[in-house]
Amino acid sequence: MRKQRIQIPSSLYSLMIAYIEDHYDPGDRDRYFEIQRGIQEKKHMEERHNIYSSYTTETDAETKETLRSLYLDKTGIPSHGRWEPDFKPYNRTEGHTG
Numbered sequence: 091m092r093k094q095r096i097q098i099p100s101s102l103y104s105l106m107i108a109y110i111e112d113h114y115d116p117g118d119r120d121r122y123f124e125i126q127r128g129i130q131e132k133k134h135m136e137e138r139h140n141i142y143s144s145y146t147t148e149t150d151a152e153t154k155e156t157l158r159s160l161y162l163d164k165t166g167i168p169s170h171g172r173w174e175p176d177f178k179p180y181n182r183t184e185g186h187t188g
Contacts, residue, residue, distance in 0.1 A: 096136070102128035138164045
């Protein structure tokens with residue numbers, strides 16, 4: 091099985107290394123919570139990426155719409171600001187179809 095690599099921001103990496111090199115100082119709660127927030131953010135980004143990848147390769151229309159909605163929910167786009175799946179944008183060359 092091939093090992094996957096995950097990229098993290100260099101600032102988070104540096105913070106983690108400094109925390110480890112300080113031998114897990116229990117009094118350094120601020121650094122601990124900053125690392126924890128960075129890791130959680132990375133996990134959420136990876137989850138959104140996996141949902142989007144599944145959406146782009148899905149062939150079943152109903153499942154694809156479920157994945158689209160889930161992705162938009164995870165990215166924080168409110169439901170009232172979304173295009174419907176059958177939305178047809180205005181085409182300037184054809185005029186208004188109205």
